[in-house]
Amino acid sequence: MTSQRSKSSATAKPTTAAKPSTAAKPGKAAKSGRKTADAAPAEVQPRALSPILAAAAEILDEKGFEGLSTTAVAHRAQVSTATIYRDYPDKLAILRALIVHVTMSRQDFLVASFSRIASSPDWRTPLAETLRKAFYLRMNSPGGGSTRRAMQHSPELWLWDQKHTEQLAEDCAKFIRKRKPSITPATAKRIMLAGITAAAALLDLASLMPARNAQLLVEECVAMSEAYLAPYLD
Numbered sequence: 001m002t003s004q005r006s007k008s009s010a011t012a013k014p015t016t017a018a019k020p021s022t023a024a025k026p027g028k029a030a031k032s033g034r035k036t037a038d039a040a041p042a043e044v045q046p047r048a049l050s051p052i053l054a055a056a057a058e059i060l061d062e063k064g065f066e067g068l069s070t071t072a073v074a075h076r077a078q079v080s081t082a083t084i085y086r087d088y089p090d091k092l093a094i095l096r097a098l099i100v101h102v103t104m105s106r107q108d109f110l111v112a113s114f115s116r117i118a119s120s121p122d123w124r125t126p127l128a129e130t131l132r133k134a135f136y137l138r139m140n141s142p143g144g145g146s147t148r149r150a151m152q153h154s155p156e157l158w159l160w161d162q163k164h165t166e167q168l169a170e171d172c173a174k175f176i177r178k179r180k181p182s183i184t185p186a187t188a189k190r191i192m193l194a195g196i197t198a199a200a201a202l203l204d205l206a207s208l209m210p211a212r213n214a215q216l217l218v219e220e221c222v223a224m225s226e227a228y229l230a231p232y233l234d
Contacts, residue, residue: 047105049098049142051077052084056094057102057143065150068095092154099147099157103164106137110196111171118175123233128222131199135218138207145207165200169193179233191232199225 049057055076059068068091074081088094113130120126138145151157166189173188183191202221206214 047101047108049101052079052088052094053098053101054142056098057146060095060098060143060146060150064146065095065153068150070094095147095150095154096157098143099151099161102141102143102147103161105141106134107164107168107171109133109137110168114172114175118178123179123229124226127225127229131203131222131225132218134199135203135206135214135221138203145204148204148207165196166193169196172196176232183232191229195225195228198228 052073056068056073059072059076070081070084070088070091073091073094074084077084084094088097110130113126113133116126117123117130138148151161169192170189172192173185176188176191177183177185199221202217202224206217206221209217
């Protein structure tokens with residue numbers, strides 16, 4: 001998505017505080033020798049942001065929800081405020097559009113990843129890679145982590161995120177059933193809903209931690225997810 005969003009998408013019913021300076025950064029490996037979320041996944045290609053949403057993401061990452069305003073976005077994007085107001089009546093409209101964009105990009109990644117999990121002889125390896133890359137996206141994509149925190153400022157956005165997670169669980173459930181056809185659609189969706197929700201909460205928490213602690217928590221998330229899915233996928 002390289003063009004500016006239309007007014008309808010900017011106000012879609014979608015679905016943070018600034019990223020701490022001590023949050024995890026890429027580049028280090030755990031002492032155990034296990035791969036960590038710091039390894040940059042070259043194949044991860046988030047959707048491109050429009051100039052206005054890119055500016056909003058930068059501000060949200062740097063200053064959090066309180067620092068986001070239509071004036072600040074216009075200044076950062078080097079456009080007039082009239083240009084902003086043409087598609088976004090207020091900062092919540094900008095935030096909605098940005099959250100939709102980031103979430104859809106994350107969905108692209110997760111659906112593709114679960115397709116690999118379904119077809120791989122060893123499902124644990126692509127699962128672990130998926131979780132580490134999901135954390136990498138939170139830390140390195142514009143708005144990747146800050147949009148998650150910003151949703152706490154709007155019940156509407158939080159509710160949208162819950163509904164989207166349910167839909168994502170349903171989309172990914174078919175890959176669980178592809179691997180284990182005996183699992184019913186309702187059970188597969190429930191499995192995915194619990195797994196995605198728990199993993200997302202841990203990755204959100206890790207994004208607020210110093211690098212070393214974040215790496216360790218991501219690895220605990222990997223271990224937890226493997227243990228949870230093993231009875232269903234083995």
